Amino acid sequence: MLRLFKKIITTGVVTEKCKVPKEDELERLGIQIKNHIDKNFSGSITIRAVDAGSCNGCELEIHALNNPYYDIERFGIHFAASPRHADVLLVTGPVSRHMQTALLRTYEATPNPKWVVAVGDCAACGGEFGVSYASCGAVSNVIPVDVVIAGCPPTPQALMKGLLGLMKG
Amino acid sequence: MSAANWTANFLNQLTAAAISVEQFSLPSASLWQIESRHWQQFATLAVGQDVRWVAGWAEHVEGRLFINACFEKQGVYVLLRTIVNAAKPELPSQATVYPAASRSERHTQDMFGVHFTGHPDHRRWTRHQAWAKHDYPLRKDFPVQGEPETVTPPDKDYQFIKAHGEGVYEIPVGPVHAGIIEPGHFRFQAVGELILNLEERLGYVHKGIEKIAEGRTPESLARLAGRVSGDTTVGHCWAACRAMEQAAGIEIPPRAALLRGILAERERVANHLGDMGAICNDVAFIFAHMQFSRLRELWLRTNAAVFGHRLLMDRIVPGGVACDLSASACTLIKQEIVQLSKELSEIITAIDLNSSLEDRIYTAGYLAPEIAAAFGTVGYVGRASGQDRDVRRDAPYLPYDHASFKVALEDQGDVASRFWVRYKEINASLKLIKQFIAQLAAGSTLTEWQAPPAGSEALSIVEGWRGETIAYVRFDADNKIARYYPRDPSILNWPALEKLVLNNIVPDFPVCNKSLNGSYSGNDL
Numbered sequence: 001m002l003r004l005f006k007k008i009i010t011t012g013v014v015t016e017k018c019k020v021p022k023e024d025e026l027e028r029l030g031i032q033i034k035n036h037i038d039k040n041f042s043g044s045i046t047i048r049a050v051d052a053g054s055c056n057g058c059e060l061e062i063h064a065l066n067n068p069y070y071d072i073e074r075f076g077i078h079f080a081a082s083p084r085h086a087d088v089l090l091v092t093g094p095v096s097r098h099m100q101t102a103l104l105r106t107y108e109a110t111p112n113p114k115w116v117v118a119v120g121d122c123a124a125c126g127g128e129f130g131v132s133y134a135s136c137g138a139v140s141n142v143i144p145v146d147v148v149i150a151g152c153p154p155t156p157q158a159l160m161k162g163l164l165g166l167m168k169g
Numbered sequence: 170m171s172a173a174n175w176t177a178n179f180l181n182q183l184t185a186a187a188i189s190v191e192q193f194s195l196p197s198a199s200l201w202q203i204e205s206r207h208w209q210q211f212a213t214l215a216v217g218q219d220v221r222w223v224a225g226w227a228e229h230v231e232g233r234l235f236i237n238a239c240f241e242k243q244g245v246y247v248l249l250r251t252i253v254n255a256a257k258p259e260l261p262s263q264a265t266v267y268p269a270a271s272r273s274e275r276h277t278q279d280m281f282g283v284h285f286t287g288h289p290d291h292r293r294w295t296r297h298q299a300w301a302k303h304d305y306p307l308r309k310d311f312p313v314q315g316e317p318e319t320v321t322p323p324d325k326d327y328q329f330i331k332a333h334g335e336g337v338y339e340i341p342v343g344p345v346h347a348g349i350i351e352p353g354h355f356r357f358q359a360v361g362e363l364i365l366n367l368e369e370r371l372g373y374v375h376k377g378i379e380k381i382a383e384g385r386t387p388e389s390l391a392r393l394a395g396r397v398s399g400d401t402t403v404g405h406c407w408a409a410c411r412a413m414e415q416a417a418g419i420e421i422p423p424r425a426a427l428l429r430g431i432l433a434e435r436e437r438v439a440n441h442l443g444d445m446g447a448i449c450n451d452v453a454f455i456f457a458h459m460q461f462s463r464l465r466e467l468w469l470r471t472n473a474a475v476f477g478h479r480l481l482m483d484r485i486v487p488g489g490v491a492c493d494l495s496a497s498a499c500t501l502i503k504q505e506i507v508q509l510s511k512e513l514s515e516i517i518t519a520i521d522l523n524s525s526l527e528d529r530i531y532t533a534g535y536l537a538p539e540i541a542a543a544f545g546t547v548g549y550v551g552r553a554s555g556q557d558r559d560v561r562r563d564a565p566y567l568p569y570d571h572a573s574f575k576v577a578l579e580d581q582g583d584v585a586s587r588f589w590v591r592y593k594e595i596n597a598s599l600k601l602i603k604q605f606i607a608q609l610a611a612g613s614t615l616t617e618w619q620a621p622p623a624g625s626e627a628l629s630i631v632e633g634w635r636g637e638t639i640a641y642v643r644f645d646a647d648n649k650i651a652r653y654y655p656r657d658p659s660i661l662n663w664p665a666l667e668k669l670v671l672n673n674i675v676p677d678f679p680v681c682n683k684s685l686n687g688s689y690s691g692n693d694l
Contacts, residue, residue, distance in 0.1 A: 003519040004456055014463060049349040053374045055690045057399025057480055060443070062349050064469070067462035081347035096693075097299035097321040098373045099352055102344050104320065128396050133306055133315025134299055134377030153399065155479060 015071045021161040030150035031162040041087055044076035045167060048086035048110065052103045052142075053135065054093030057153040058120040062090065064156040077163055083109040088166070091143075094122040094129040095136040107143045115166065117147040119159065124148045175218065175242050182214055196415035196627045197564070198239070198246040205236070205251040209261035209287065215240055216266050220247075221545045224639050224656040225263070225273035227281045229308045234258050234281055238270070239628065239639065239656075244563030248628055253283070255308070262288035269545040269661055280307040280379070295372045295693065297324035306380055313380055329368050332358035337365065340675065344373045348679075351689035355678075362674040367667050375693040382653035387413050387487035387618060390650050394640065395482050397655045398691035403429075403436040404633025405655055405691075406485040408640035411566070412629035413487050416642055417621035424612040425489035426567035427605045431502075432481050432490070434598040434605075437634035438509075439468050439480075441549075441591040441598075444686055448588055449520070451680035452529035460516045464509060471505055489615035499606050506599045517592065530584040534681035536669040537582060548636020549594065550662045550685055553579045553586035560632035569632075572604050582669075587684040620648035633658060635688065657691030 026033060049062055065072040066079070080086050083106045095103055107116070118139040121127040126137030139145050149162035176199065183190055188207045193200040203211060212222070223239040223246070236258075238249045253260055262285035264271040274285045275294035282305040293302075299321045300306060306315065332339070337360055344352035354370040382393055387410075394409035395402040407429055414421060421429075446461025469479040475498045476484055484492045494502075520526055536546070541554035551558055559576040561569040577593030579586035623646040630639050636658035645651035662685055670681050 001523075003515070004523075007460065007515055007519050008456065011460070011463070050345055051349075051351050051374070053376055054351070055396040055399035056351055056688065057396070057402065057482070059349050059351065060400060060480065063443075064462070064466060067466050068459050069463070069466050079349065083345075093374070094376060096374050096376050097317055098297045098324070098375055098693075099344065100321045101323040102352065102373070106345055128393055129376045129378075129381065132313050132377045132381055133311070133317060134375050134380070152482065153480065155473075 014068045015074070016069055018070070018075075018160055018164070020164045020167075026161060026165050029158045029161055031158065031165060032148045033146070033162070033165050041167065043167070044078070045087045045163075046078050046080045046085055047088045047090050047163075048080050048083045048106070049090045050083075050092070050103060050106050052091055052093045052099045052123075052139065053096030053129075054120065054122060058092040058123075061153045061156050061159060062092070062119065065159055070156050070160055072160060072163070075164060075167070077167075083107075084111065086110050086114070088115045088117055089143075090117050090119055091139045092119045092123050094126045095139055095142045097134055097136055100136055100142055103142055115146040116143055117149060117162065117166065118145045119149050120154060121150055121152045124150050127152065175220070176245060176247060179215070179218055179220070182218070183211070186210065186214060188214075195248060197630055198248045198628045200248045200250060202250045202252070205253050205260040208236070208251055209263055209265065211249060212263035212266040212270075218242070222263065222267035222269045223545065223637070224654075224660070225270055225277065226641065226654040226656075227277045227283060227307070228643065228652045229255060229281065232256075234283060236260060236277070236283065237641070238263060244560070246564065246628070246630060258283040259286060261286050264288050264290075267545070268543055268664065272664065273660065279305075281305050282308070292328060295375055297372055297375075298322045299375075306377065311380075313377070313383075327370060329356045329370070330358070330366060332365055336360050353689050357675060357678075359675055362676065364670050364673055364675055364678070367670050367678075369663060369667060371663070371689060372693050374690050376690075378694040379652075379654060382650055384645075385650045386648060387650075390642075390653060391486055392483060394653070394655060395485075397694070398657055398659075398688040399480065400440055401436070401633045401635060401638065401657065401688065401691065402480055402482045403432045403485060404631060404635070404638045405640070405657070406483070407433060408629050408631045408633070408638045409642065409653065409655065410485050410487050411631065412627045412640040412642040413644075415627035415629060416625040416644055417619055419488060419616055419619060421489045421567070421616055422613045423567070424609060425614045425616075427609050428490045428492065428494065428614060429485055430568040430572070430605045431494070431602050432476070432484055433631070433633070434601045435468070435472060436481055437598045438595050439465055439472070440634045441595050442468060444683065445588060445591055447683050448530065448584065448680060449526065451683050452526065454520070454523070454526050457516065457520050457526070460512075464512060468505070468509070471501065475501065486615070488618050489613070491615075493614050494606075494609065499609070503603065503606065506603060510596070510599060513592075513595065527585075529677070529680065530588060532583050533673060533677050534584045534587075534669045534684055535582050536665055538580065540668050541582065541665060544665050544668075545661050546665050547658045547661050548634075549577075549587055549590045550665060551636065552577055553590045554582040555580040558637070560630050560637050564630060566631065568605055568608070571608065572601055574601050584680055584684040635659060635686070636662070655691070655694070657688050659687035659692045663687045663692055
């Protein structure tokens, strides 16, 4: 047990500073924000992540947001286990046709007001998979999208800026 | 018995059983063609010789269907093929003999309309409701766009196995899960907290990868292969590129082979670090989760700094690699390895013999060696249950043919074993990276591509971080892909999850699942 505490102390706090991004910075990162979240939400949003058909690459980077370097919870951004507790749906993947109804139901289950963030190139435009007998392509082909964070996959930094940009309103 | 012997002896056995075999040679495997009526009999004889079923797929070629199955023993691979008429494709099932073949045959049934007679389970598998029962997406006359409805209905009529009795209840989970993970459905039958049965229902992230691969150029296929499963981008990309290179008769430069080896081992380390942390997280041991995710982040940052991509996507290209290592980058990598080894040993000493961790991961999720063998499980799942298999050692390819390393092995078969196998594999990978860097000599990293003749085919087998990863490629005319089939290790490992959770408690399911960590995307294609 002493070794455990020693490791905690010697590791220290590794969390890095991150400022709320400016418009031009968002543009450089390929992040499009159509609406800013209502002032009522300023300072705290709850996210439900939905993989609607991704290759799992985006999920790995969304996971990274919770590691000690990014520690996104310090900004009041929190991941919930149910869409019923969420303000924001973070959707990845081209929407596979087999996930279309599940995504629509998740969207309906999220209380208003709500925002949808499409994460990754596939969610933005269909990416490598496009539209086919098995894929609906971009998330916006299935549910309305408010914010797009591009990248294959987007880096945790781009994800963080995109989400902070969303809260700026 | 030497490796050459089993195929020779087995061919004699087939002759004695009046099964005629036409033999061809492919890179990485022999191709044996038999009559379709002998399909099951072949499997029966093969299982008697402890030959492992590895993969199965089909291909539509001008009114005929090529049915393929791949087998392995002692690192020697045989591709078995039979040809049936596409008008009424029917042949005896191998799933009666090999449980591992079951879902694969159901996939072929859904995608090609092949009827496997005697198959123990004729329910659909990959098909949900996106296309009609008598439409077969992988037939050449099926248009890539299909005829989908505006909204694809949910797959609500799938017949799950039911359990009845006092106190027995059912828990449906998914496809949208509580965590940040891929979608799939799990149907539990439980009594109190005890799991009586688990049935997996996958296919939710089916994106038509096999179909949209058709007609691509080699570069474009490499990009797609790198997205079969995002965590295995190096593994699948390498398998696909190697298959294309073998089909085209191209040899990659030695420097490119070493760089591919470094990329693959870096991918293994990154994923194992993430998994070890996640396993600890699923038993609420946050110290380890934070430490491992910290180490993973540092590792990914080096990927970005040195190779230009955190997950190493699109670094492997047909003919070689699209990245290089400078002398200073090599130094940086070597320093990082020293630092990681030191930190890992500190963390491991701090968590080893921690009673709260031991209590949850020892004996949980036990996969018996005989079940692991029956399903042909690969990678860390197989190796944690005594399945001593590793393509890097058993069927070595560049650059592993000049490397020395020890294949990690455990035999307890529980969550803890799968944790420790990963730890041992990280150490082996770090040694391999050092060896590859030491062997790096100046030279080119890319061979010029040459279009292969139409009909050229190849099978390539590499050891991805999850285990044996396979790609089959056949070329059409004009350098275009006619068929691509990627076999993710998860296809062999997923069925084992249904077995290893039995008699565990429902709250231990997440950690059992994480310890196996199957890819949904790589399974559903």
